[in-house]
Amino acid sequence: MVATQDDPRFLRSREAILTAAREVLLAHGPGAVTHARVAEQAGIARATVYRHWPRTDQLLAEAMATVPMPFFEAPDAPTREWLVRELTALARQLDHHDVRVIATTLAGSALWEDDMDARRARFADLLAGRLAGALEAARSRGEVDLHTAPRDAAALAIGPLYYRATIERGTTDEGVIATVVDSLGRWR
Amino acid sequence: MVATQDDPRFLRSREAILTAAREVLLAHGPGAVTHARVAEQAGIARATVYRHWPRTDQLLAEAMATVPMPFFEAPDAPTREWLVRELTALARQLDHHDVRVIATTLAGSALWEDDMDARRARFADLLAGRLAGALEAARSRGEVDLHTAPRDAAALAIGPLYYRATIERGTTDEGVIATVVDSLGRWR
Structure with a gap:
């Protein structure tokens, strides 16, 4: 080739x-x-x-x-507001059929196919790393007392949106996003 | 037939x-x-x-x-401890390949197949209803001041475990479960 x-x-x-x-x-x-x-x-x-x-x-x-993954790319203070904006953008993406297809295909096909599993792993690491970095920076600036290990933030913050979109097949509203952001730590 | x-x-x-x-x-x-x-x-x-x-x-x-769905079936007070037990049992189930297969197949195939979508919807409603009922009962007994609408509890509580298992392909530990339970409300 x-x-x-x-x-x-x-x-x-x-x-x-x-x-x-x-x-x-x-x-x-x-x-x-x-x-x-x-x-x-x-x-x-x-x-x-x-x-x-x-x-x-x-x-x-x-x-x-070819699907871009622009989420949590450029952390910005105040971090709480940045997180709300990024999670809102992600929730709006997860309202679309094609994004739900990509997410469920990635999770499902990765269980049997090595190529797909490598993509899944890179994608998961990227998001977990970006969120952990943003939270650690926020803590070092005194913006937050974290309730959680920074590497758990992706599962805690993205998990509810992903479940709502792919299992409940519904939309995530701002109340859920506020609850999610507050679950990560006490914001000052 | x-x-x-x-x-x-x-x-x-x-x-x-x-x-x-x-x-x-x-x-x-x-x-x-x-x-x-x-x-x-x-x-x-x-x-x-x-x-x-x-x-x-x-x-x-x-x-x-034929896969049973025994989670959140019989709420028991104190509700916080019951929730921790149920989420821990669910997290241990989600450590298994076959449970991850069922979860991702349900979410994925439901996007294209009506039969599977009906099963997905029943499953999602069942879990959301059980969790909402348990939280409303806990509130009426004065066990908790809820931070969230009871119908959002399933996405908030199960979402992180589901993301950890199917996207991050990892295990949910007790720290994440405690964070999840505390995100639902202030427990007394």
Whole structure:
């Protein structure tokens, strides 16, 4: 594959396959992302899909990888207000079908597929690290007395939004977000 | 199907198919639960699997339905201690691969399949109702000043455990459980 990666036709068919894989995923779920379905959706020969991605688990993982993850990126004081803003933005993202698809596919497929599990682990570490860093900085500035280990903040803060969106299939309102932020520590 | 349900061979093959579907699900994920794979796993003709379950989404939903859901069933005072016990039991369940499979399959497959979505909704309502009832009873006994609407308690209490188990793929310790319980209200 390395020798042909500069070929514009190769790049075009690669892009068409990724787009088709995302469309099939959003409409029918990860189990539907097969070589045959993706080839049909892309209007491309099945053999071409095989040439680019011999395994559909890798195709699925790559089709999901283009989703950006901008949350908790740039901590800002006062940290409590920043956290409320970031969690509100995340909750609004989790109102969308496609974001729920990405989240549940990541969690589910990772149980059986190594590529997906590596993505899940990177994603989880990124969020946990960003939140822990923001809380430690807030503590060092005297903004908060933490009720929790900083590395637990991601599960405590994101978990309720994720459960509400993917198990209860509902929306997270500002009352829940305030409760979540206050569960992390006593803010001054 | 109604006419043959009392036939012991019918019941035996039905049971064998459900067992095989569960085995395929746990080992390879919901996408692998196809008529062909389940027939092979059960050592049964594919036509027999089709006769019992014309659609694999219904087979998958039924294969998962045998998992019991004993959590938050019988509230007991003092409510804070009962909650800690129940959440600890749930966290220990979520340490197991098969429980993580059930949880992520329920959340994921429900996005595309009506049968699974109905199960997801019943499951979510059951847990939210049990927790809300327990917290309202605790409040009426003067055990707690709630920080949250009782119907939000399930997302707040279960969400962190679910995120830790399925996104972070880790275990929930007693520190997180204490933080979660204290986020629900001021316990006296």
